[in-house]
Amino acid sequence: MLIGYARVSTQDQDLQLQLDALQGAGCERIFTDKASGSQKDRPGLNDALAFARPGDALCVWKLDRLSRSVKQLVDLSAALERREIDLKSITDGIDTKGAAGRFFFHIMAALAEMERELNRERTLAGLKAAKQAGRVGGRKPKMNNSKTSIALTLLASGTPAKDVADTLGVSVATLYRYCPAASRAVSDASSVES
Structure with missing residues (x-):
């Protein structure tokens, strides 16, 4: 089954463009949210994920409807893959049912891992430089x-x-x-x- 998910960030925005595209793509069931993509707990997405079964595909108008960060998107994609649920993005032309779509997400996962490692390295380098300059992290002491x-x-x-x-x-x-x-x-x- 093709399961649709549509999201807009505010109550004032309209879902109709996404709903039309998802219905046109053949989605049999569509879940929606009016919430920021940075919000972790989105009832519509949670319901869509709970409804999906192995062999189904989660379909979105655009990948940014699922997530605001690459890491969050990669994590969601990995969770779907473990559950044998495909991911399809209409506008981006991505479908993990095919080899090219799976390859795209593997590349994204590698980039997200590299981003995490680079952030870690930058943080450690910054802490080391601060320590060498005589600065110590944390709050200033309340009493001298x-x-x-x-x-x-x-x-x-x-x-x-x-x-x-x-x-x-x-x-x-x-x-x-x-x-x-x-x-x-x-x-x-x-x-x-x-």
Whole structure:
């Protein structure tokens, strides 16, 4: 069975052009969505995939109706292939039932894998360069040596931890992380009281 899927990005857009093309291609059942292609959870696509059986073909007006990224498209194509469901794009002239269509998707899969590897290599190179330049990733520390010194002085003078944290603009948990001796003193004091 040829199963159609049509999608537009907003409620204001019209599906009719795609519906006409899918009906003209011979789709016996058509599922639709009015949602962004970047959305992972699209009820119409989910229903189309659940409805499809081995030997069926999922037909779209254009490949970009299925996905906004090559990786997402390749992943969907691989899932369809595992389930023995073909993929057909009317405008793009692609049909995985034939050797040329399958070859096209194998090339796309290889390109997507290469893109992932290149992104990984660029990220690692960037981290290495930043480390060599003396920059460390992550958030800036909430407290510096000066704040820690002030906190220790205030805590030693008997100022409650909550007041010290408020004064320094940090949470009590952050205060205790930078002044672990103070947190031990508070827990020791509360154990003596009980």
